[in-house]
Amino acid sequence: MDNERDILHKILDDDAGEDEKKIITRRIETDPGLRQEFTGLLHAVQMLEESEQREAPAFFTAEVMKKLPKRSPSVLARLREFLFNSRVLRWNMASAMATAVILVAVIVSFSRPHDGPDLTTAAATGEAATVRLTFYSPQAQRVAVAGDFNKWKTDAHEMKGTDGMWSIDLKLKPGVYTYSFVVDGKTWVPDPGAESYVDDGLGSRNAVLRVNI
Amino acid sequence: MTKTNITLWPMTLVLLLLFAMPSWTIAAEKIYPDGFSKVLETSTLSRTEQAEVNAKAVNAVSAGVPPEDVEVILSRAINRKTDAGTINRFLDTSMSTKKEGLPLGPVVDRIEQGLSKGVPPERIAAASERLAAKLAEARPLVDSLIRDGMTPKRSAEREEAIKSSARALEKSIPAEELKGMGTAVRDKRGSLPLFTGAVDTATYFAGSGMPAATASRLVRNAVDKGYSTRDLDSMVKHVDAEVKRGTRAEEAAAKMDRENMQNEPGMDRRDMRSGMMNNRGAGTGPGMGGHMR
Structure with missing residues (x-):
């Protein structure tokens, strides 16, 4: 029975061989239970194929993760995560301009000639x-x-x-x-x-x- | 992290940086919370004068004059019983030099040196003001050379060139002569430090009693011949040696000119230089006046 179900799934996935298809066709004709199961699965696949393909929102994962209950990891783990986890930074013009100002200020302050005694x-x-x-x-x-x-x-x-x-x-x-x-x-x-x-x-x-x- | 938080981060950093930039002012306030009132308390100045000088000293520090220099100037001026007006002149000159972005070192050095040597304060004030004016006159001259392609490799090179040019102007070497020297250096594809060296050499000759015109002509000729900074040093030593033998600086220059003319047609400049240096040793080593161990 399990073997027949496996073949059913293969047929639905379009992976079954000709021999397997013949076997299942014969079994469906003789076994009403299996026929019902196959018809149900076939409808489900058709529904999925006909349904609209929707893209997940851009920050879907981040939003889901945010809603998950928070654990309190150790300081070391948080540090490791902060340093080594890859992340997506969201920028806007204000952030970019502020960073540019910082960079310019740092460069200017380091390159300012030193005045002092001779x-x-x-x-x-x-x-x-x-x-x-x-x-x-x-x-x-x-x-x-x-x-x-x-x-x-x-x-x-x-x-x-x-x-x-x-x-x-x-x-x-x-x-x-x-x-x-x-x-x-x-x-x-x-x-x-x-x-x-x-x-x-x-x-x-x-x-x-x-x-x- | 929310979007607002991310935006706030750099903003906070900018604010922190803006507060941290005038760190010298903050440092000065930490070291001198009451300004320089403790230094001034020992003076014979009236309370009003003390407050006036103190306010000016604090302003000078805020403008970027190092607080340790302000303290040295104040304490020495008080020891010399300098009046409030002249102390204010010292502080004003230092502050305006700094505010104008001119090299402050020579001005502060002249005030500190004069006070230490016991030179009358009025004369120190006049000398430092004159130097500040010459620095202001020298800056556009040097900047024009830089614009014409004599690009400094380090920011200090420009400052050194300004200081040297100011000293030359003080020695009555005309600005036109300095420009001429600059053009000669540039034509020989020389660097800004070579120009500084040439100006220093001319100033040195002028300070040794040589007429300013002769000094600048001699150095300009040397630059035209392709002298390096080391060659110019050797030239100084040569004239010095002649002066020590009792020759007048002007005569020493004339003698050098004659030697150069005789050597020019067939003699390589390097040969001439090595001949000049026989009496004085190489340019490297312990330096003048000291013996390096």
């Missing part, structure tokens, strides 16, 4: 080099070096003195710097050992220090 603009990116400055001044009690690398602070870089020879090691990035020695906190002396000097725009001169690596 040190940052003079010094290119690169590793700092150690530069030794020396100055002979036997009368001096205290000597410091002040320049554009320390905002001209007279107490930020004190030099060490031995027998009138003062020295200091400075760590500076590659670039061009201007500086002077400050003797006893009041007398400004451009480094006599410097190879070049530059006008400070205030009626005096500074030594120039070029740091190359």
